[in-house]
Amino acid sequence: MNATKSSTLAVMLLAATGAFADEFTAADEQRWMQEFMTVQQEGRKLWTSPELGTNGVACAQCHPNAANTHPETYPKFQKQLGKVVALWEMVNWCLRNPLQGKPLAADDPKMTALLSYATYERRGVKLEPGKH
C-alpha cells in the first residue's frame, strides 16, 4: 500500500515539473489567436461601418484607427456620467449620441468585436486604469 502511494506521488511530482505536462501547442495558440483576429477584424468592419448607428456616421470618422479612445485608461471615472465606467459604456454613449443609434448589450458579439478592435489598435501601451 505504502509503496503504491509513494510511487503515485512520485508520478505526480514528476508531472508537476513539467516534463509530461500538457503544454499549449503551437496549433492551440495559432487557433486562439486566429479566433481573436477574426473578432477584431469584425470589429474593424463595424468601426468603419455607416450601418452601426442610424445616421451614417461611423466610429472611425472621429477615431481613425480607434485613436483617442485610450482603452488602457478604463475603467475610469467619467465626470459626465458621474461614475466609474468600463469602455463598453463609453462605446454605448457614442452609439447613442454621435451615431444616433441604439446601445448594445455588454456581451453582444458586436460590442466584443468593437472592444477587441479598439484594444488591439492600442496594443503595447501600458495599462493605466483611472487615468485622465
Add this chain to the structure above:
Amino acid sequence: MQRRRFLQGTGLLAAGQILPISLVELAFAEAGQNFAFAYISDSHIQHIKGSQFVRNWDRGLIRAVAETNLLSPKPDFIVFGGDLAQLGSKEELDHGAEMLSALKGKVHHVMGEHDYYLDLGEYWSRLFGPHYYSFDHKGVHFVVLNSILTDDDWIYRRWPTPQQRMAEMAGLDNPNGSPFMVGEKQRQWLKDDLAKLDRTTPLVVFSHSPLQKIYKGWNFWTEDAEEVQNLLKDFRKVTVLYGHVHQIQYNRIGAISFNSVMATAWPWPYPTAYAQAGEVHLPKLTVPMNRADPFFERDATGWQFIDMASGNVDLHYTLYENRSRVVRFNPQTGQPEDSVYQTESARMAPQNHY
C-alpha cells in the same frame, strides 16, 4: 501704428448658454493696406436620406457662419477650406452651399477630397467655380490649389463605381486610399502664375491637404509637397494655409510658414496618439490643441480669422469649449508661434495626448 478692434461675438445660436464675447485687438503696421479674412473649413455635411442631414455637422457650419457674420469690422473675404460634403453628393453640396449663402461677403472655395471623389469635382465646380486659381488682394497674391488629386490608375481604373471610389477615399485611415498630390499639370500652372510676381510680393497659398508630409497613414500628406515647396521658397513672405487635419498645427520649412485651420465638424487626434502609427512627422513647433471632450459636441472644433498685418499671417482660432488661441508670425524668430502656450511650462494639463 494704428490699432483697430475686432469685436468677436459668439454663441448667437446657442440659446441658454453663456455668451462669451471677447475683444481681439489687431495691430496693423500701416493703416489702409492691412486687412483680415475669415476661414471656415471641413464641415463634412452628411446626407442621411430625403431632407435629413447629420444634425451635429450642420450645427458646426451654421454656428461658424453666424459668428463670422458678427466679426466687426467685416473680414475682406471668407475662405472655405474644403470638405464641405462628406460623400460628395449633390444633396450635401447643395445643403452646404445653402448654409454658406448666409455669409456676408465673397467666399473663395478650396477643393477637399470629400467634395471631389464622387464626380471628380464636377458638381462642386458648377456651384463654386474652378478647382484651382489665384487672385490678388491689397498687394497680397493668393493661390488656391487642388491638392487632393491622386494618380490616374486609382481614380479611373481601380473602383467599379464612383460611389465606391468616394467611400474608399472618405475613410481617413483606410489603407485602400491613395496619397494626395497636386500633380504636374497644376505645378506647371503654379510656376507660370508665380513667374509674373516680384519675389517680395506677400504670397498666401490655400490647399486642402498639408503641402508637407506629416503622416501618410491618414493622408496628412501631399506626395509632391517638396516640388510645390520649391516653387514657393524664393518668396520673402510666404504662408501655406491648409485644412483636412481637423487640428491645430503650425510650423516653418525654410522660408515657408505653415498653418492649419480647424474643422467645424469634428476634431481628429494627433497622429502621435495612434500607438501603431510608426513614422510621424508632426510639425515640431506645434503646441497641441486640447484633447476633445466628446460630451461637448462642438469641443475642439471652430473657425478662424486671419490678419495680414505685415504680409505674414496671424491666425486667430475661435475654439468653442476652450480658450481661443492665436498663432502669430514672430518676426524675431521668423516662424509662427502660439501667443500663450508656446513654451512647455505654459501648457495646461489636458493638452497631453495619449
